[in-house]
Amino acid sequence: MSESSSESRDRTPVPDPDVCVVGSGVAGALAAYSLSKGGHEVVILEAGPRFDRESRRQRMEAAIRPEVGFEEVWDVGGARDRYASSGDVYYRLNRTRVKGIGGTSLHWLGMATRFHEKDFEMNSRYGLASDWPIGYDDLRPYYARAERELGVAGADDNPFGPPREQEYPMDAFPPSYSDSLFAAACEELGITMHTIPQARNSEPYDDRTQCLGFSTCIPVCPSGAKYSADIHVRKAEAEGARVVDRAPVQRLVHDDEGAHVEAAVYATPDGERHRQTADRFVLACGAVEIPRLLLLSASETYPDGLANTSGAVGRYFMDHPIVRVEGVLDEPTNQNPIGFYTSETHQFYDHEEPTPGSIKLAFENIDPVSGTTRALRGGDRDTREDMFDPLVGDKWGDEALEEMRADTPNRRVGMIANPELLPREGNAVTLDLSRTDGFGNPVPDVSWSLGSHARETMAYAREIQRDIMDELGAEITFESDFDSPRPASHKMGTTRMGTDPAESVVRPTLRTHDVRNLYVASGSVFVTGGATHPTLTIAALALKAADHVDESL
Amino acid sequence: MELTRRDAVAALFAGGGSVIPAVRDVPELVGEPSASGGVEITDDGVGVLTAVARVVYPSEVTGIGEFVDQYVRGLPPARQREIASAARALDKRARGTHGAAMSALSPTECDSVLRSMGVDRTVSSPDGSVPQRVRYHVVNQLLYGLYTSPRGSRLLGVENPIGHPGGYESYQKPPSTTSGSASVNGVGPQSDE
Numbered sequence: 001m002s003e004s005s006s007e008s009r010d011r012t013p014v015p016d017p018d019v020c021v022v023g024s025g026v027a028g029a030l031a032a033y034s035l036s037k038g039g040h041e042v043v044i045l046e047a048g049p050r051f052d053r054e055s056r057r058q059r060m061e062a063a064i065r066p067e068v069g070f071e072e073v074w075d076v077g078g079a080r081d082r083y084a085s086s087g088d089v090y091y092r093l094n095r096t097r098v099k100g101i102g103g104t105s106l107h108w109l110g111m112a113t114r115f116h117e118k119d120f121e122m123n124s125r126y127g128l129a130s131d132w133p134i135g136y137d138d139l140r141p142y143y144a145r146a147e148r149e150l151g152v153a154g155a156d157d158n159p160f161g162p163p164r165e166q167e168y169p170m171d172a173f174p175p176s177y178s179d180s181l182f183a184a185a186c187e188e189l190g191i192t193m194h195t196i197p198q199a200r201n202s203e204p205y206d207d208r209t210q211c212l213g214f215s216t217c218i219p220v221c222p223s224g225a226k227y228s229a230d231i232h233v234r235k236a237e238a239e240g241a242r243v244v245d246r247a248p249v250q251r252l253v254h255d256d257e258g259a260h261v262e263a264a265v266y267a268t269p270d271g272e273r274h275r276q277t278a279d280r281f282v283l284a285c286g287a288v289e290i291p292r293l294l295l296l297s298a299s300e301t302y303p304d305g306l307a308n309t310s311g312a313v314g315r316y317f318m319d320h321p322i323v324r325v326e327g328v329l330d331e332p333t334n335q336n337p338i339g340f341y342t343s344e345t346h347q348f349y350d351h352e353e354p355t356p357g358s359i360k361l362a363f364e365n366i367d368p369v370s371g372t373t374r375a376l377r378g379g380d381r382d383t384r385e386d387m388f389d390p391l392v393g394d395k396w397g398d399e400a401l402e403e404m405r406a407d408t409p410n411r412r413v414g415m416i417a418n419p420e421l422l423p424r425e426g427n428a429v430t431l432d433l434s435r436t437d438g439f440g441n442p443v444p445d446v447s448w449s450l451g452s453h454a455r456e457t458m459a460y461a462r463e464i465q466r467d468i469m470d471e472l473g474a475e476i477t478f479e480s481d482f483d484s485p486r487p488a489s490h491k492m493g494t495t496r497m498g499t500d501p502a503e504s505v506v507r508p509t510l511r512t513h514d515v516r517n518l519y520v521a522s523g524s525v526f527v528t529g530g531a532t533h534p535t536l537t538i539a540a541l542a543l544k545a546a547d548h549v550d551e552s553l
Numbered sequence: 554m555e556l557t558r559r560d561a562v563a564a565l566f567a568g569g570g571s572v573i574p575a576v577r578d579v580p581e582l583v584g585e586p587s588a589s590g591g592v593e594i595t596d597d598g599v600g601v602l603t604a605v606a607r608v609v610y611p612s613e614v615t616g617i618g619e620f621v622d623q624y625v626r627g628l629p630p631a632r633q634r635e636i637a638s639a640a641r642a643l644d645k646r647a648r649g650t651h652g653a654a655m656s657a658l659s660p661t662e663c664d665s666v667l668r669s670m671g672v673d674r675t676v677s678s679p680d681g682s683v684p685q686r687v688r689y690h691v692v693n694q695l696l697y698g699l700y701t702s703p704r705g706s707r708l709l710g711v712e713n714p715i716g717h718p719g720g721y722e723s724y725q726k727p728p729s730t731t732s733g734s735a736s737v738n739g740v741g742p743q744s745d746e
Binding site: 058060061064065066067174175176177180210211212213214215216222223331332334337338339342365370371372375376378394395396397398400401404405410 | 608609610611612629664673674676677678679689692693696697699700701705706708709710711713714715716717718719720721722723724725726727728
């Protein structure tokens with residue numbers, strides 16, 4: 001589903017713009033929009049294509065049909081996206097990202113929660129990791145702005161959340177029927193459930209429809225009710241920004257002193273290389289490609305990578321290891337599909353002792369048996385349940401229907417937890433010099449291993465999940481593995497923020513310590529990762545970075 | 554369970570169709586001619602697909618001919634061409650083994666043609682061998698159309714299948730208030746609307 005019509009676009013550099021933004025996900029789009037609106041000339045360089053909005057329903061079919069891989073829905077993979085994974089847990093990087101206008105927000109779930117105050121003060125409170133050089137209060141106005149920009153539906157019903165003044169732009173999504181089953185069990189256990197703020201329209205907002213309930217939020221929202229960053233790319237363009245798609249940046253080139261970046265060298269589909277100059281550069285291509293680009297931009301002045309005199313570039317990579325449980329009840333849960341969660345609890349987020357750490361627990365709206373997927377698999381639940389029929393089921397018609405009915409659909413319940421994982425120096429994005437991508441550059445190697453804090457927190461999350469399942473009267477049918485957990489696709493760390501140039505990559509203003517005109521807007525600047533969705537914090541930091549760039553111009 | 558043209562339009566919401574969904578506009582769009590109506594796939598092609606649908610759809614499904622006709626002709630032209638190509642290859646096989654077009658064969662004979670080609674056991678691929686393409690473009694496309702329509706999905710007790718724009722209200726409903734008459738154990742066909 002590549003966008004073949006985009007071959008002939010003008011991809012030449014813009015003459016001397018004020019700002020060059022690398023990446024067009026949530027961070028890049030918001031920074032570009034904010035700066036364009038402020039009167040600055042902005043160019044965005046995006047590695048992937050501009051996806052045709054009209055293709056979204058075909059992408060949804062691709063997502064539902066079992067023949068198409070998850071990564072293929074947004075054309076991820078191939079020579080452009082090669083990577084390596086060398087940690088204890090294999091990190092399937094390409095499942096966690098999209099390259100294109102809108103970035104990974106094209107296939108995100110859409111949860112938009114604020115970090116808690118404790119997340120910024122892990123060392124002061126618990127003697128763990130490091131404090132951020134900014135606190136919740138510093139980000140609070142930016143959180144409010146981010147909620148308005150993205151369009152967040154929520155309710156002020158979370159008694160464990162951080163303080164807030166403004167109301168959410170939209171009302172929260174009502175709880176699901178299965179949420180009400182959990183609510184009774186949680187009440188018995190003294191656990192308080194609440195709604196989840198999410199960047200999805202519960203009513204028409206920002207000229208976009210309310211959620212229509214296609215139930216395929218991950219990996220594609222056909223209606224556009226879920227926020228995706230292509231929205232702010234278009235807004236930036238309306239303010240005069242220029243977007244160059246299919247233009248992966250290969251190197252950043254600095255001046256003789258190493259004090260300023262002079263140009264971003266990018267490739268175009270015709271095989272050419274171009275130099276985009278600018279007064280300021282904002283890196284917004286995520287916590288894997290940002291450190292990779294800095295490492296690829298090593299020079300005599302910066303032999304270990306641009307802006308890397310601290311040695312912290314690529315270090316302290318974080319993601320949340322998912323802890324999941326599924327069970328069945330002896331009554332219908334009536335789980336007509338919806339692609340997102342509607343209730344969670346932050347009761348186990350703030351804690352007294354250092355370990356176990358923070359836990360965010362969400363109550364799943366598990367899909368019932370998916371008739372489409374199973375029918376297309378010849379009645380099989382998955383592709384490996386019949387040893388004599390390893391590839392695909394051979395049933396159709398009545399035979400397949402009876403097999404699907406014989407299962408226990410509509411009785412399933414589930415929970416999913418994001419446990420806190422502390423930054424560890426050894427968890428890192430480095431260059432794998434043994435392999436190159438389609439442009440001849442060493443591929444990123446993502447190393448992700450779990451420490452004792454994460455493991456103890458995961459075990460505590462499992463304990464809570466079992467207590468709730470037990471109270472609910474559910475028979476547990478699945479528990480996720482602790483040794484190879486799936487990451488939540490919350491990529492953080494790798495160019496962390498700090499006041500000490502020997503320990504961190506960017507200042508509290510999001511400017512790199514080493515290079516005066518180079519800023520970073522990304523989850524890569526996170527010092528710690530909390531236990532909740534990082535996107536709203538990324539959005540808030542991007543708006544803050546844009547303000548600092550604006551002040552400097 | 555009888556499928557109707559309206560069900561086919563509902564199935565076209567679930568990807569690929571030329572009908573653009575908007576909030577609660579399903580009834581108004583019923584009967585609207587599709588942009589590609591009748592252009593890319595011939596009546597013979599639809600006949601092959603209908604014959605296959607009578608095999609791969611559960612026997613309690615009726616109204617298959619009209620549903621298939623409306624559904625396939627509402628798909629984008631490029632998709633219709635690929636479907637037609639796979640259908641032609643399948644029809645050629647039927648004429649070779651049974652001396653008659655697929656549309657002239659009984660469901661048992663059609664099933665035999667599909668299984669003799671290995672369509673039941675092959676992987677599904679849009680650009681693979683003939684059996685793989687028949688599985689992808691014919692068998693699985695037809696099943697996709699059926700099970701992403703609310704009526705087809707109700708065969709499994711789910712009134713709002715993934716891919717159909719109706720989940721916003723249905724996810725909140727308890728079992729006793731789902732539209733139609735829910736079957737006793739929550740699965741199985743439900744009555745018509």
